[in-house]
Amino acid sequence: MSMLGRLSVPPSVKRGEPFAVRVIVQHPMETGFRRDYEGKVIPLHIVDRLVCRYGGRDVFRATLGSGIAANPYLVFYVVATESGPLEVEWEDDKGEVGKVSADVNVG
């Protein structure tokens, strides 16, 4: 099973008003600083890029580092312009990608 993520937007939003986008991504976010029981370094393994697309453009971009906890949970605000899909896509440092989308209904 690929990387799981969950995305939440309000059921309906008002045009011109900001609404909360909540996204949570399943990822170990291994810092690269930890060692296993044999003393070997556990290599860095993190989601480093996350982007939110809505209304034909990038409305939110994040660069995550090793200080972010496992299974990153992000909340940000987007201004409602039009009804349509809102997509969040992320990529980890091994090139694995994940994507979730939700429909925004501008009432």
Place this chain on the structure above:
Amino acid sequence: MLRAFLLLLLAASLPAGASDPPRPSPLRNGSEFQSGDVRSLQADDFANPMALWVERGRRLWSEVRNGRSCAACHGDAVRAMKGVAARYPRFDPSLGRVVDLDQRIDACEQAMTGTAFASESDDLLGLSAYIALQSRGMPLKVSIDGPARKTWEAGRDLYYTRIGQLNLACTSCHDASWGKTLLAETISQGHPTGWPAYRLEWQRPGSLERRLRACFNGVRAEMPAYGSPDLVALELYLAWRAQGLPMESPAVRR
């Protein structure tokens, strides 16, 4: 005379309620010993990171593996699995021993698909979290009658046995000292109602067995292997001890 003696012997060997070990009073569920932040994370069905594993379990439930799926036999989990997790651990006649929910799921997977889940794997924790969710809010109630009795007794004895370099028994903290502070933590009553839970210290979910192993490690005792009779017996005893408390799984713990 002999009959009277035999009756006496029988009475002594019966599971008398009066001789049951004491339970904490009042019973306090695990989340009551967590900080407000942790409690609100658990209560938020979106932000609770266990939701990711619940989602994984939901997909696995209907995923076809080796030509079979959980849903093909059991149907809709929301109906079929309602209250099931609140009755585990329990004696399983087909396996001939007491098993916890994870072991029951794994036994089913092995019988149906021929492959086993690894302990603490995302898939196993996902399925058990998804099944446990169907019992959320329902009171924990396990059976310790019949063949489960011996396992319960073994669990009780282990609960009261001092172990490890720190020479502590479970009861030393979770009966005698609950509510007091250990470093930055409030000592809980040690109820198993929230598992599998997302433990912030681990940065991932874990089973009750993993949590119990951490306690063995904490008192510097040898950790029992996953699935060992000691852990299962302790799990059954803890479930009996917590009976009546509402299930909280999938919970968040510090």
